[in-house]
Amino acid sequence: MAQETSILTTAAPPGRSPWPALWALVIGFFMILVDATIVSVGVPAIMRGLDTGVNSVIWVTSAYLLSYAVPLLITGRLGDRIGPKWVYLIGLAVFTLSSLWCGLAPSITILIVARVFQGLGASMMTPQTMTVITRTFPPHQRGRAMALWGAVAGIAGIVGPIAGGLLIDGPGWQWIFFINVPVGAIAFVLAMRLVPRLETHAHRFDILGVLLSAAGMFTIVFGIQEGSRTTGPAGSGA
Numbered sequence: 001m002a003q004e005t006s007i008l009t010t011a012a013p014p015g016r017s018p019w020p021a022l023w024a025l026v027i028g029f030f031m032i033l034v035d036a037t038i039v040s041v042g043v044p045a046i047m048r049g050l051d052t053g054v055n056s057v058i059w060v061t062s063a064y065l066l067s068y069a070v071p072l073l074i075t076g077r078l079g080d081r082i083g084p085k086w087v088y089l090i091g092l093a094v095f096t097l098s099s100l101w102c103g104l105a106p107s108i109t110i111l112i113v114a115r116v117f118q119g120l121g122a123s124m125m126t127p128q129t130m131t132v133i134t135r136t137f138p139p140h141q142r143g144r145a146m147a148l149w150g151a152v153a154g155i156a157g158i159v160g161p162i163a164g165g166l167l168i169d170g171p172g173w174q175w176i177f178f179i180n181v182p183v184g185a186i187a188f189v190l191a192m193r194l195v196p197r198l199e200t201h202a203h204r205f206d207i208l209g210v211l212l213s214a215a216g217m218f219t220i221v222f223g224i225q226e227g228s229r230t231t232g233p234a235g236s237g238a
Contacts, residue, residue, distance in 0.1 A: 016196065018132070018133075018136035018137050018141075018145070019145075020194045021132060021136060021191075021194045021195045021196060022129075022132065022133065022136075022137075022145055022148065022149075023190075023194075024187065024190035024191045024193075024194040024195055025088065025128070025129045025132060025191060025195060026129065026148065026149065026152045027183065027186065027187040027190065028088070028092050028095075028125055028184070028187040028188075028191065029125065029126065029129050029149070029152060029153075030152050030155070030156050031095075031180055031183050031184060031187065032095060032121075032122040032125060032126070033152070033153055033156035033157070033160070034156045034159055034160040034163065035064075035099070035118070035122075035160075035176075035177075035180060036064070036065075036068075036160070037156070037157055037160030037161055037164070038160040038161070038163055038164035038167075038176045039060060039061055039064070039164070039176060040061060040160075040161075040164075041160070041161050041164030041165055041168065041176075042164055042167075042168050042173045042176045043057055043058075043060065043061070045168045045172070045173035046060060046108075046111070046173050049172070049173055049174075050105075050107060050108045050111065052108040056108045056112075057108060059108075059112045059115075060108070060111055060112060060115055061115075062222075063112045063113075063115045063116045063119065064115040064116070064118055064119040064122075065119065066116075066119065066218060066222060067115070067116045067117070067118075067119030067120045067123065068119035068120070068122045068123045068126075069123070069217055070123075070214050070217045070218050071120060071123045071124075071214065072123050072126065072127060072217075073213050073214065073217075074214070075087065075091070075123050075124045075126075075127055076127035076131075078124070079127055079128045079131050080131075080200065081200055082200060083197055083198060083200050084127075084128035084131040084132055084135075084195075084198055085128070085191070085195045085196070085197055085198065087124050087128055088124065088125050088128035088129070088191060088195070089188060089191055089192065090124060091120075091121045091122065091123070091124025091125040091128075092121065092125055092184060092187060092188050092191065093121070093184075093188065094117060094118075094120060094121030094124065095118055095121030095122055095125065095180070095184060096121075096180060096181055096184030096185065096188070097117075098114050098115075098117040098118040098121055099118060099177045099178070099180035099181055099184065100177070100178065100180075100181050101114040101117070102114040102115060102118060102174075102177035103174040103175070103177035103178040104174075129149065130149075131198070132195065132198070133145045133146060133149065135198055136196065136198070163176075163179070164176055167179065
């Protein structure tokens with residue numbers, strides 16, 4: 001088993017700067033963070049475009065959040081076993097194709113299903129960016145790398161609502177999803193070329209722990225999402 005693992009894995013090339021790889025990864029990271037905020041701006045337009053109500057359209061964001069947050073522990077472990085580069089690329093492909101599916105969705109049900117796959121793709125990508133930082137940057141550069149990672153997250157929170165408003169007022173709500181397709185394609189090519197293959201580790205899965213963690217995360221996220229929806233009318237009525 002050890003011999004097979006050594007054949008299938010390679011480490012980052014010595015002397016190679018890790019910064020190009022990080023810049024390639026943060027493009028995809030930026031995209032999934034923008035998507036988390038840009039869709040909230042598009043909710044009224046989606047309701048009109050797909051002729052649906054609030055109780056249904058709220059699942060456009062809830063489904064994404066649940067499918068993103070719940071599998072994070074599992075996808076992080078998969079990166080250790082398969083390699084962060086490949087898990088990231090698979091997640092990026094799933095996210096990009098699901099974005100196209102979201103834009104083409106003819107009904108709210110199809111859109112919600114597509115958002116589940118979008119969230120799953122995002123959950124495969126996020127842990128790998130942290131793994132690449134901790135495993136390719138020397139200790140004295142990790143602070144700068146984490147600062148870049150945090151800055152990207154902050155900028156994404158600002159850009160999302162602005163970009164969402166421009167796209168909805170312009171070509172239409174579908175383009176809050178279509179915009180991910182060219183960005184995702186560029187991010188995929190750059191990650192394929194610039195992110196090194198890192199050595200894998202055959203960690204054993206704690207199946208019970210993973211299931212309990214996933215159930216706990218689902219309960220928390222679902223409670224937050226549904227609680228805010230159900231208490232709203234009562235509070236307004238009071």
